[in-house]
Amino acid sequence: xxxxxxxxxxxxxxxxxxxxxxxxxxxxxxxxxxxxxxxxxxxxxxxxxxxxxxxxxxxxxxxxxxxxxxxxxxxxxxxxxxxxxxxxxxxxxxxxxxxxxxxxxxxxxxxxxxxxxxxxxxxxxxxxxxxxxxxxxxxxxxxxxxxxxxxxxxxxxxxxxxxxxxxxxxxxxxxxxxxxxxxxxxxxxxxxxxxxxxxxxxxxxxxxxxxxxxxxxxxxxxxxxxxxxxxxxxxxxxxxxxx
Amino acid sequence: xxxxxxxxxxxxxxxxxxxxxxxxxxxxxxxxxxxxxxxxxxxxxxxxxxxxxxxxxxxxxxxxxxxxxxxxxxxxxxxxxxxxxxxxxxxxxxxxxxxxxxxxxxxxxxxxxxxxxxxxxxxxxxxxxxxxxxxxxxxxxxxxxxxxxxxxxxxxxxxxxxxxxxxxxxxxxxxxxx
Numbered sequence: 001x002x003x004x005x006x007x008x009x010x011x012x013x014x015x016x017x018x019x020x021x022x023x024x025x026x027x028x029x030x031x032x033x034x035x036x037x038x039x040x041x042x043x044x045x046x047x048x049x050x051x052x053x054x055x056x057x058x059x060x061x062x063x064x065x066x067x068x069x070x071x072x073x074x075x076x077x078x079x080x081x082x083x084x085x086x087x088x089x090x091x092x093x094x095x096x097x098x099x100x101x102x103x104x105x106x107x108x109x110x111x112x113x114x115x116x117x118x119x120x121x122x123x124x125x126x127x128x129x130x131x132x133x134x135x136x137x138x139x140x141x142x143x144x145x146x147x148x149x150x151x152x153x154x155x156x157x158x159x160x161x162x163x164x165x166x167x168x169x170x171x172x173x174x175x176x177x178x179x180x181x182x183x184x185x186x187x188x189x190x191x192x193x194x195x196x197x198x199x200x201x202x203x204x205x206x207x208x209x210x211x212x213x214x215x216x217x218x219x220x221x222x223x224x225x226x227x228x229x230x231x232x233x234x235x236x237x238x239x240x241x242x243x
Numbered sequence: 244x245x246x247x248x249x250x251x252x253x254x255x256x257x258x259x260x261x262x263x264x265x266x267x268x269x270x271x272x273x274x275x276x277x278x279x280x281x282x283x284x285x286x287x288x289x290x291x292x293x294x295x296x297x298x299x300x301x302x303x304x305x306x307x308x309x310x311x312x313x314x315x316x317x318x319x320x321x322x323x324x325x326x327x328x329x330x331x332x333x334x335x336x337x338x339x340x341x342x343x344x345x346x347x348x349x350x351x352x353x354x355x356x357x358x359x360x361x362x363x364x365x366x367x368x369x370x371x372x373x374x375x376x377x378x379x380x381x382x383x384x385x386x387x388x389x390x391x392x393x394x395x396x397x398x399x400x401x402x403x404x405x406x407x408x409x410x411x412x413x414x415x416x417x418x419x420x421x
Contacts, residue, residue: 078388078391
């Protein structure tokens, strides 16, 4: 690794490391990097202004002697060995992998009879650190809710607008019910509502019980290592009327 | 080659691989990736046991169809023990020993599939040959998983070389006692 002592020399060192590799920065200078916006890699002596399109004419970077990784088994996460990859893809074509269906890692039980799925609403992005500060967006979806099928409320004694507790083996949240066209036996909670803008934690009744990710199982994709945060078996209990 | 013998032996080895995968999952429940992947991989072996029992009928074999799908009461005890033990260095070494064991068992299963495939080819039993082609790759993937996890975990767990020797030597006795 080339030496560096400040940000600019660190960038120069990084440039040297990238030479001849797919993400080649050698044509980029620190001034150029700070100057404008949006220089697309690779940026080399040959393409000093960067490269607009990758993989032109179907030329991928998957050749065994050039690629940066040999990929992984999508179910086990085990990396492919170089010889294995060379045998599978000697011509360096793009590879599309399929993974078979696997049952969910947590399924409903007598104790937790419903599926919970989590997801997004159109008004917010992730934990709302930006969208929660945009008044029209925040006003459009200010608080967490739980969606429930029109066929489910009777069985759980909750109706539109009621406050319910949704709990899994790991935790519980409180949310208002919204009846929707979701599938029977499945609940949906948006994961945008966390703690950064919750009220004072020392105060009784603070909103420290609304993060959907508190309910989901600890599990991640073995190949990409992305946490799943998508699924849990839960139960629901009515705690109050329309607020 | 006696195909019925090969089928019986493979059926036995797949059943023990399924059981061992579940046992390792229970024992390392707090190691979430091990827990979930080992259980997913146990399903492959359970499915193989099922298919071997089916095809065994044609060879006059009555092979049981029930690979353990859950590890019962003892499994819950192992899960609880895993939660109480947490992520300390010793469970790390135990995990290495477990993965080493799984790799060896899966390698045995893989060889059994190879033998069965040879036999099926000689006997021109195309249905049996198709079964081996479908299942054998999954045994190899089970093996590679154990191998890959060993590579990931061993630098973390066996910082002192002598401890790894202890793991390798103690492997057999650990599996006898647990």
